[in-house]
Amino acid sequence: xxxxxxxxxxxxxxxxxxxxxxxxxxxxxxxxxxxxxxxxxxxxxxxxxxxxxxxxxxxxxxxxxxxxxxxxxxxxxxxxxxxxxxxxxx
Amino acid sequence: xxxxxxxxxxxxxxxxxxxxxxxxxxxxxxxxxxxxxxxxxxxxxxxxxxxxxxxxxxxxxxxxxxxxxxxxxxxxxxxxxxxxxxxxxxxxxxxxxxxxxxxxxxxxxxxxxxxxxxxxxxxxxxxxxxxxxxxxxxxxxxxxxxxxxxxxxxxxxxxxxxxxxxxxxxxxxxxxxxxxxxxxxxxxxxxxxxxxxxxxxx
Numbered sequence: 001x002x003x004x005x006x007x008x009x010x011x012x013x014x015x016x017x018x019x020x021x022x023x024x025x026x027x028x029x030x031x032x033x034x035x036x037x038x039x040x041x042x043x044x045x046x047x048x049x050x051x052x053x054x055x056x057x058x059x060x061x062x063x064x065x066x067x068x069x070x071x072x073x074x075x076x077x078x079x080x081x082x083x084x085x086x087x088x089x090x
Numbered sequence: 091x092x093x094x095x096x097x098x099x100x101x102x103x104x105x106x107x108x109x110x111x112x113x114x115x116x117x118x119x120x121x122x123x124x125x126x127x128x129x130x131x132x133x134x135x136x137x138x139x140x141x142x143x144x145x146x147x148x149x150x151x152x153x154x155x156x157x158x159x160x161x162x163x164x165x166x167x168x169x170x171x172x173x174x175x176x177x178x179x180x181x182x183x184x185x186x187x188x189x190x191x192x193x194x195x196x197x198x199x200x201x202x203x204x205x206x207x208x209x210x211x212x213x214x215x216x217x218x219x220x221x222x223x224x225x226x227x228x229x230x231x232x233x234x235x236x237x238x239x240x241x242x243x244x245x246x247x248x249x250x251x252x253x254x255x256x257x258x259x260x261x262x263x264x265x266x267x268x269x270x271x272x273x274x275x276x277x278x279x280x281x282x283x284x285x286x287x288x289x290x291x292x
Contacts, residue, residue, distance in 0.1 A: 008261065011260075011261050011264040011265060011268070012257075012260070012261065012264075040268060040272065040275065041264060041268060043275065044264065044267060044268060044271060044275075045236055045264075047213070047214065047217055048217070048221075048236040048237055049236065049237070049239070050214075051130075051214065051217070051218070051237060052214070053126055053127075053130050054126075054129065054130055054133060054139070055126060055129070056125055056126070056129045056142075056143050056146060057143060060125065060143065060146070060147070061118055061121055061122070061125075063147070064121065064147055064150055064151070065114060065117075065118065067147070067151065068114075068117075068151065068154050069114070
């Protein structure tokens with residue numbers, strides 16, 4: 001593989017799972033520029049993984065459970081959640 | 091207590107079996123398992139905490155009210171993400187309509203208070219800001235993959251879009267982020283030409 005072919009794989013190089021990894025690896029061992037780029041993506045991935053996770057309010061569960069238990073929660077119209085099925089017209 | 095310990099070890103599907111029998115402890119275990127991940131995803135999509143929490147609440151209300159319609163063939167995670175993402179998108183669509191009518195829904199960006207940031211803090215502030223400015227279609231797949239750590243397959247199922255589309259959007263999002271972030275990263279991570287690449291990466 002050359003730089004051009006390797007390029008699309010660099011952003012996902014740090015992920016464990018992809019079939020072309022071995023070939024990309026071969027290229028990175030001899031090409032410093034692509035290796036550096038892969039490293040940048042990996043650092044970025046790490047940063048995103050370490051983004052500070054925010055917590056919902058401390059009484060979130062309480063409020064939710066009260067809402068569910070108090071009013072018997074009505075079946076809502078959730079058409080947008082249903083899988084779209086198309087019946088061909090005859 | 092025994093019950094609580096027990097439900098911690100159960101799989102999502104096992105918990106849902108109990109929820110079907112109106113077991114509120116099992117339901118709360120599912121809430122605890124998903125609320126932080128979903129909250130962070132929704133918040134980064136809509137940008138307002140109170141609104142994110144409303145959508146999060148609605149998500150769980152729907153899980154409960156629609157419990158009978160959950161298909162055990164599919165992963166629970168995919169189902170709950172689909173619900174949360176649909177509700178989030180509806181909210182964003184609603185906003186766009188308001189915007190069209192000239193009504194601004196989002197609070198104006200507050201004047202930024204200068205505080206002492208070290209390099210890494212400044213970088214993560216910039217990271218959050220860059221993510222928030224990404225177009226929605228890239229932002230959602232990017233957050234699902236890199237923040238929530240869903241597999242590409244799970245993302246494809248949750249959003250109902252082809253696997254190839256998910257992969258190319260994630261790639262595109264990472265390219266956008268790298269382009270914006272690279273100049274800021276150099277000082278912090280010493281990604282200059284002379285830096286050595288960790289062996290484990292190669």
